Amino acid sequence: MKLKIENVSKVFKDKRAVDGVNIELTNGVYGFLGANGSGKTTLMRMLATVLRPTSGSISFNGEDIWKMDDRYRNILGYLPQHIGYYKHFSVEKFLSYIASLKGLNKNKANERVEELLQTVNIIDKRKVKMGKLSGGMKQRVGIAQALLNNPKILIVDEPTAGLDPKERIRFRNLLGEISKDRIVLLSTHIVSDIEFIAKEILIMKDGKLIEKDTPQNLMERIQKKVWSVQAEETDIPYYQGSYKVGNISRGTEGIQLRIISEEKPSVRAVNVSVNLEDLYLYYFDEEVGA
Numbered sequence: 190m191k192l193k194i195e196n197v198s199k200v201f202k203d204k205r206a207v208d209g210v211n212i213e214l215t216n217g218v219y220g221f222l223g224a225n226g227s228g229k230t231t232l233m234r235m236l237a238t239v240l241r242p243t244s245g246s247i248s249f250n251g252e253d254i255w256k257m258d259d260r261y262r263n264i265l266g267y268l269p270q271h272i273g274y275y276k277h278f279s280v281e282k283f284l285s286y287i288a289s290l291k292g293l294n295k296n297k298a299n300e301r302v303e304e305l306l307q308t309v310n311i312i313d314k315r316k317v318k319m320g321k322l323s324g325g326m327k328q329r330v331g332i333a334q335a336l337l338n339n340p341k342i343l344i345v346d347e348p349t350a351g352l353d354p355k356e357r358i359r360f361r362n363l364l365g366e367i368s369k370d371r372i373v374l375l376s377t378h379i380v381s382d383i384e385f386i387a388k389e390i391l392i393m394k395d396g397k398l399i400e401k402d403t404p405q406n407l408m409e410r411i412q413k414k415v416w417s418v419q420a421e422e423t424d425i426p427y428y429q430g431s432y433k434v435g436n437i438s439r440g441t442e443g444i445q446l447r448i449i450s451e452e453k454p455s456v457r458a459v460n461v462s463v464n465l466e467d468l469y470l471y472y473f474d475e476e477v478g479a
């Protein structure tokens with residue numbers, strides 16, 4: 190299977206939200222990182238055929254996805270970042286409704302709804318109205334609806350937003366498990382979501398895809414740029430003004446700053462092993478993925 194994105198751009202009035210993106214996706218999980226407003230959702234909406242590119246093309250196994258039309262949507266699962274829910278529907282009714290929209294016959298739909306209520310751990314909420322669910326519970330229903338048709342291509346836009354840590358781990362493991370024979374594209378600001386399951390990480394900045402590589406390779410590239418520095422409380426403003434500072438830990442051994450820098454930030458600095466959070470900080474100094 191191959192989902193090919195060729196020179197895709199999307200322009201809203203004067204805003205180039207997605208700018209000349211080229212990617213080929215095959216089976217496995219792709220972790221999609223980028224600061225707020227970098228164009229992730231816009232690209233994902235085009236891959237879900239919700240939005241048409243201003244220019245460029247998207248094909249699945251060589252066939253244009255808009256020409257495939259329903260044949261494409263039949264193999265697609267999509268969890269939008271912001272989903273409008275039917276608040277008077279119960280969880281169960283909502284899922285059955287989406288199943289019917291996706292063309293599943295009644296028996297198959299019932300079976301799948303049952304399975305997925307278990308998968309996302311929401312059986313006890315089946316009769317609860319969508320409008321009464323907590324954010325994380327709604328998100329679980331969103332994940333379930335994306336999986337109803339057992340999609341070959343799964344596009345999930347910040348699927349773990351609002352999930353508690355236990356459910357996040359559960360979801361991560363589920364994706365890892367099902368990704369063997371499908372294409373999964375997952376956007377997130379939480380780097381631990383993709384640390385272990387992503388085959389590759391895609392990094393988007395200002396509408397452009399600036400990196401696409403395995404987590405290991407990306408981390409290797411910044412290996413000599415991540416430092417730990419022991420500092421005094423009064424030194425912190427200096428470091429924060431001059432460097433990208435990550436975690437500041439205050440332990441029994443004093444204060445340790447984690448710093449991303451091309452050069453050694455202080456004579457006392459030592460190189461430390463890189464994690465994905467450092468990578469995020471390296472590319473996006475404006476925010477650090479938790």
Ligand SMILES: Nc1ncnc2c1ncn2[C@@H]1O[C@H](COP(=O)(O)OP(=O)(O)OP(=O)(O)O)[C@@H](O)[C@H]1O
Pocket residue numbers: 201204205206223224225226227228229230231232270
């Ligand atoms: N329908 C629209 N009309 C006009 N501008 C839009 C529209 N949708 C997105 N944009 C703009 O395009 C840019 C990219 O937005 P997008 O939602 O794709 O970013 P994102 O990477 O998903 O951000 P976030 O991490 O906050 O979800 C932003 O500047 C946004 O304001």
Ligand SMILES: [Mg+2]
Pocket residue numbers: 229230231270346
């Ligand atoms: Mg988004």
